[in-house]
Amino acid sequence: MRQEYFKFPLHLIVHPFDGYWDLKYENRGRLGVAFSVLALVVIASIVQRQYAGFLVNFNDPRRLNSFDELLYIVLPFFLWCVSNWSVTTLMGGEGKFKEIVLASAYALIPMVLINPPMTLASRFMVQEETVFYYLLTMVATIWFIGLLFVGSMTIHQYSAGKTVLTMFLSVIVMLIIVFLGTLVFSMMQQIYTFLVNVYREIIFRQ
Amino acid sequence: MSAKRWLISLAAVSLLTVLIPGTAAASAPYESYNYNYWEEATPAPAPYLPVRSVTGTELGIGEFADPGDMHVSGSGHVYVLDSGNGRIVCLDDSWKVVRVIDSFIREGKEETFANPSGIFTDDKEQIYVADTDNQRIVVLSAEGKLIRVIEQPQSDVLPQGFQFIPLKVTVDQANRVFVVARGVYEGIMQFEEDGTFLGYVGTIKVKRDYGDYFWRLISTDAQKAQMRLFIPTEFSNLDIDRKGFVYATNIDVGSKEPIKRLNPSGEDVLKRFGYFPVAGDIYYRRAVGPSKFVDIKVLGDGMYSALDSTQGRIFTYDDTGNLLYVYGGIGNQLGVFKTPAAVEMLGEHQLVLDRGKGSIVVFEPTAFGQNVNQAVRHHYRGDDVEAQAYWERVLQLNANYDIAYIGIGKAKLMKGENKEALHYFEMGMDRKNYSVAFKRYRREVMKEHFGTFLSAATGAVLLYAVYRTVRHRNKRRVKEA
Structure with a gap:
């Protein structure tokens, strides 16, 4: 069982085609691993913002808020999963929602592996060495995007072009969801104030 | 009812308690502040406090009428250019009238000034007056005798029908005369001692606004004719430092560089290494707009003060472009101005000429201002250790003063106290200096612990080798047995 929880994710990030195939067809992905990775990304990001070395840390400590990380990582993650699922079901993708969650979460593993050590290392860096910090965090991001690409390609059984297209559409759908969400939210607010006004009107008329 | 009465008495008590400290703290009619690293205006102690104002009536020479400029000479005489009355008032440093010059003899005839607007005195105490409406620069001796006159320059560079309307004037140590003239967009006019026109220095570059550029592309000729011209702004004032660099201000709305320091070939060499542009207020309400500098004064040791006419504030910077302090304001009390026109320095005091009120306001440095000045001066002269003591006193008065932390850090770095410097x-x-200090500190720590590290590593390797041989031997023994 240890195989599935540690070895397989590490195998997947270096052999993505192989790994994602096994994840889909050999049923080797675990939701527990996926959510742990997500939680670790959140923790890594919080730690990075708070404890990265002075030379690379441009955050105003008075405005750091750990809940923001939830907003900027967990929410977009699920938005991505939902919108990717919405797009791919319409475009003949073979992936199930669970597989999308797994593929996306497993793609985040490089971030967990690279960013915390770099946070630690950045505390011992001088100005000239900070390029390595930026370089490696950049590598983590590119790796993540690459894995996400291979992941969606494999689980949906798409061609490369179609994967790029669906990923692009997913991002647009994410924006649409956010837009609709805020719209519904403000409508609800207006309905609420309307009802409150009606109530006040009634009690003041008496 | 009793609850109401109780509330009223509570309100009365709270009013009283508010009033008592309020009256005690109202010593400066303005609120001083400074910008921190995050570009927020944070309150700071007042660097200067008004001590008195000097009016013409007090001096017994009649009210000043629209005084346009003021200059303090090297010997400590204050020359006030009383533009409306067309006279120069010379005061000594204890505010007594030395003489009043309202005319001079030129070729046997008595001549007067017409709305003069700029005055300067050189180190020989010669007075240079920009006699605006007479279109000339008048050079007088300290006693008011005419030395020479610089009039309408003759040069191929100048356009046909050029009108020479001088506004402000400055002279360098080689007696070259720098003049800011009205309607001259090419820069500051430079004259030889004898009055021959040398050329312009420090042309302000016109920035291309791509939005405007786009509109010009699609508009018709008739529309283009109605658009405003893209001409550079004029300079508003100037001063000169000991090394012969001209400090000039210009009213260029939206510019990040309203203050320039021009080297002899006319390039802007002002250091702008602070966290934000050397442009006065970096954060302002739209109604009062960006700062408009109307005067600049070189204070020595790299420091300079610029006078903002919109908010009546004096901004003082150090040689690397750090904002040191801000004071002043618009208003009616002593220490705030109606129309500030000139800022000068007399010893440790700063003087501001208020054109609107017709008075000179004398400001005295507070303990905070004095310590900042001393610290900056010592640092500029390379005496960081001496500066540190002043910076520490500054921090006691204002713990939000970033430059003081950096100053102490530099002193510590100089002394080799790298770890403290880091803090x-x-x-x-200051990330740049932090990096330098960190590099030294890291090397220091590594040097100190390299021996320990090396012996630990050697020990580990030896232990491992012993372990391997012992195990190997044991295995062989088992095999043999």
């Missing part, structure tokens, strides 16, 4: 640079948000 101070971090407090001052």
Whole structure:
């Protein structure tokens, strides 16, 4: 069982085609691993913002808020999963929602592996060495995007072009969801104030 | 009812308690502040406090009428250019009238000034007056005798029908005369001692606004004719430092560089290494707009003060472009101005000429201002250790003063106290120096612990080798047995 929880994710990030195939067809992905990775990304990001070395840390400590990380990582993650699922079901993708969650979460593993050590290392860096910090965090991001690409390609059984297209559409759908969400939210607010006004009107008329 | 009465008495008590400290704290009619690393205006102690105002009536020479400029000479005489009355009032440093010059003899005839607007005195105490409406620069001796006159320059560079309307004037140590003239967009006019026109220095470049450029592309000729011209702004004032660099201000709305320091070939060499542009207020309400500098004064040791006419504030910077302090304002009390026109320095005091009120306001440095000045002066002269003591006193008065942390950090770095320096640079948000200090500190720590590390590593390797041989031997023994 240890195989599935540690070895397989590490195998997947270096052999993505192989790994994602096994994840889909050999049923080797675990939701527990996926959510742990997500939680670790959140923790890594919080730690990075708070404890990265002075030379690379441009955050105003008075405005750091750990809940923001939830907003900027967990929410977009699920938005991505939902919108990717919405797009791919319409475009003949073979992936199930669970597989999308797994593929996306497993793609985040490089971030967990690279960013915390770099946070630690950045505390011992001088100005000239900070390029390595930026370089490696950049590598983590590119790796993540690459894995996400291979992941969606494999689980949906798409061609490369179609994967790029669906990923692009997913991002647009994410924006649409956010837009609709805020719209519904403000409508609800207006309905609420309307009802409150009606109530006040009634009690003041008496 | 009793509850109401109780509330009223509570309100009365709270009013009283508010009033008592309020009256005690109202010593400056303005609120001083400074910008921190995050570009927020944070309150700071007042660097200067008004001590008195000097009017013409007090001096017994009649009210000043629209005084346009003021200059303090090297010997400590204050020359006030009383533009409306067309006279120069010379005061000594204890505010007594030395003489009043309202005319001079030129070729046997008595001549007067017509709305003069700029005055300067050189180190020989010669007075240079920009006699605006007479279109000339008048050079007088300290006693008011005419030395020479610079009039309408003759040069191929100048356009046909050029009108020479001088506004402000400055002279360098080689007696070259720098003149800001009205309607001259090419820069500051430079004259030889004898009055021959040398050329322009420090042309302000016109920035291309791509939005405007786009509109010009699609508009018709008739529309283009109605658009405003893209001409550079004029300079508003100037001063000169000991090295012969001209400090000039211009009213260029939206510019990040309203203050320039021009080297002899006319390039802007002002250091702008602070966290934000050397442009006065970096954060302002749209109604009062960006700062408009109308005067600049070189204070020596790299410091300079610029006078903002919109908010009546004096901004003082150090040689690397750090904002040191801000004071002043618009209003009616002593220490705030109606129309500030000129800022000068007399010893440790700063003087501001208020054109609107017709008075000179004398400001005295507070303990905070004095310590900042001393610290900056010592630092500029390379005496960081001496500066540190002043910076520490500054921090006691204002713990939000970033430059003081950086100053102490630099002193510590100089003394080789790298670890302490790190702390101070971090407090001052100075990443560049932090990096330098960190590099030294890291090397120091590594040097100190390299021996320990090496012996530990050797020990580990030896232990491992012993372990391997013992195990190997044991195995062989088992095999043999």
